[in-house]
Amino acid sequence: MTITAPAPVDPAELERSATDGLRSWHSVCSLDDLEPNWGEAALVEGRQIALFRLATDEVFAVEQRDPATEAHVMARGIVGSRGDRPTIASPLHKQVYDLRTGERLDGPGDALAAFEVRVVNGIVQVAA
């Protein structure tokens, strides 16, 4: 899920905003680094994350590991929709997951972990 936060004034402010209650926000890349509907892998605190920017500029983050095969490939799947839910399909065997919640949609099976995302001053931040 994307939260569009008011733009902090300076880098110091941005760093301070990284800790927000219990969550830690990590700056990952700029929004411009992401092409709409084209997933990218990212490393956040040593953990592999898959980032997706939709045509609406909403950004979603799920784990890069494919729950069905354990391969770290989810960023390379196809972005789509089921009804009004944005989805990602595993590039290996096409299991479909809800990008917002990580829930598996095409049948029973493990969910993907989903992370909160916000865009602050053009910077994509992930809570992990």
Place this chain on the structure above:
Amino acid sequence: MSNPRQSTPATDSATPTADSAPAVRRVVVVGGGPAAHRFVEAMAARGLEGSGGFEVTVLTEEAHLPYDRVALSKALLSDVDLTLGEAEMWDTPGVTLKTGAKAVRLDSGARVVHTEDGGEHPYDELVLATGSSAARLPIAGADKSYVYRTLEDVWFLRAEIARLAEDLGRTPAVAVIGGGLLGIEAAAGAQSLGAEAAIIDGSPWPMNRQLDEGAGQALTRLIGAKGFTMHGGVFPSEIVADETGAVTGVLMADERVIPADLVVVAIGVRPRDELVRAAVDEAGAAGENGSATFEVGPRGGVVIDETCATGVDGVWAIGEVASFGGMCLGLVAPANTMAEIVADRLHGGEATFPGFDTATKLKLSGVDVASFGDAFAQEPGALEIVYADPARGVYQKVVTTDDARTLLGGIFVGDATPYLSLRPLLGRELPAEPGAFLSAAGGGDAPETELPDDAILCSCNNVAAGTLRDAVNACGTCEGKDPVQDVAGLKACTRAGTQCGSCVPMIKKLLEAELTKSGVTVSKALCEHISLSRQELFDAIRVLELTSFEDIMSRYGTGSGCDICKPTIASILASQHSAYVLDAGRGTLQDTNDRALANMQKDGTYSVVPRIPGGEITPEKLGVIAAVAQKYNLYTKITGGQRIDMFGARLEQLPEIWKELIDAGMESGQAYGKSLRTVKSCVGSTWCRYGQQDSVGMAIQLELRYRGLRSPHKLKLGVSGCARECAEARGKDVGVIATADGWNLYVGGNGGATPAHAQLLAKDLDDETLIKYIDRYFMYYIRTADRLQRTARWQEELDGGLEHVRQVVVEDSLGIAEDLEAAMAKHVDNYEDEWAATLADPERLRRFRSFVNAPDALDDSIVHVAERDQIRPATEREKVSLGASIPVRPSAAPSALSEGV
């Protein structure tokens, strides 16, 4: 064809041993036609093991495996393979086929069959399936005529008509004596071979055993429109020849001479009962009284009872040689039924023969004729409801009981559509007024009717509507318990529609009705986002010249798309515009492999395959591949398509690897695309001492022409330099096989889960015509196939099947050949190597990074271990055990075992 296996020597002990274990029962089948084939298949299906088991030996005088005589006319025009069923069946343990083994004597006392080559074949059970031979005319000059019965006959006619055309320098005239089903087919065949055809028949109208006068008049009209001359009502009295012995015509009883260069006699068949007659004579001569002997039928053949048993213990008869109810019949459906009955009886069953089903349908384009049941209304009180329009050549008749409720039979000429739905209702109550089925009368389509479960839908193979319903709804035994919900699957599983094929439209209809009933929407919609079928979408995109996903979705789609419609649209756009697949937003549409222009493996790494056209490669280029594989520590393997695959490359390594390959003069092999893969070839006439054409040269030419062509599924080709077929071209979507005169073109083959042999489309083509036909074939496929539908399935499901494809590709029946060729020419002109294009553009290269925020970091989830001196992905267990020694440092260099930088 593999060598028939030899069974135990025929001279082995003929007396069963007195052991307690039941002895193997030796079943000998005399004859190698469709009835014999079906019998062996039925035996094998029921099992040859159990209670001692069976050893089945088939003795056939023919040199071929049993073939489909019903389709004989197909062999007139091309070298089709008419072999029945799978040749592998003959390799079943316990089954032996002896070709070229002509049975000459039957000793039913000693239970031995003697063959011409001196072989002795003892049996416990004997099945006579000798079939029939073409009847000859008892008139002068008959020795100068030919018959139309076996593959050899058909091949001879083909060669003879070609020879006559050459020698005479004009269109040869062929006279066919006999206006029955076979005569009309033979005349049509002769005409299609370029001859003028005339039909001579002593009765006033053709097919007089199946058609009444009105129907006969309509058929005469249709035949005339096809360009045959019909000479009815007069008998021929002599076949006349000139002093050199060359045939000049047929002298008729009314003294007319009908000019002809070739005379074909198709006046029916005579049962091959000579073994039985000889056995009867022998028994008579020996003066054996009281012992059971064979009874010969009134029109020949050996008399059987309803269990298909003859009068002699342990001897059965099936097919055309079997006389039941006073007649022998030359149709495949009763032969199949009899074969099943004997197999059932030998397995302890109680099946009985219900009598002949005489329904007939003529398979000739433009001449639609069907006759079934009590066509002549001989049942007392029977009513005939008739529509006749002789001017149009249409005649339709429904025969019912006197209360007009129960269907007894019918005749359809000119428009036999209602036949398909009426046929299974024979002997049942009609669901509507009989007149409603006379579709030509202007009452619109025949009423839609639901067939009862026990109605026989496929009469050739005796498959009931209920059996098909069971398969559709997964109550049957086909493929475990999975529902079978496409026509090809139903054919494979129930065998319905696999013989004459006339019931296939009914199977389609029944399938759709069942699916609708069970709530499955019979929809060709691609997915939840696009309600059009792939073909409709393709046409729309082509006609409106749409080029972007957004445009297409705004007109035809809803939502954001998915993993089904996005790659489909990407493929359609690529087929039409040949533009770089990752540009202009198209990158996000691509399926897994196309996205990285490489094949993703189970651990998320990729394999790399450079193109090796035709499988021909220089030692220098082999060296380049070796050097790259060594440098990047890639696992190498030779593929089935005659090229080399390198596995284990990381996403971010792909550009570097490709740079080295391209600098050395190689290009993308597009092993990742639903596109042309490879053109496999044998070494051909350049080196091979059997080669007839340069197969490698042709393969390279074809591979360079079609490289980069994106299609509904992957495409493979093969080119063989001679009929030995070392390139296995008939297992490919397009197979090209050299002949002395050029190339034969086969289409629609594939390996994979449902292997299919490619079918002959055209023969003896020169290079130019060959390429023209392949251009048209591929483009027609690309435009009209469903997504992920391979060519075999596509051409099977097209209305009209292979024949339709042939008309479009060879005869340009749709008038689109030029358009198809132009589309292919555009593809050829616009081809560019995707990897060269990728390397040339930094924006494109950006896509190949491991992590957006750490492009230099390696994915540490990829772990490889050594096996047989190369790498392979570590199993999860190996990863865990290695994990203890691997420092968990996400951005750090990989462990020694993780694959190299």
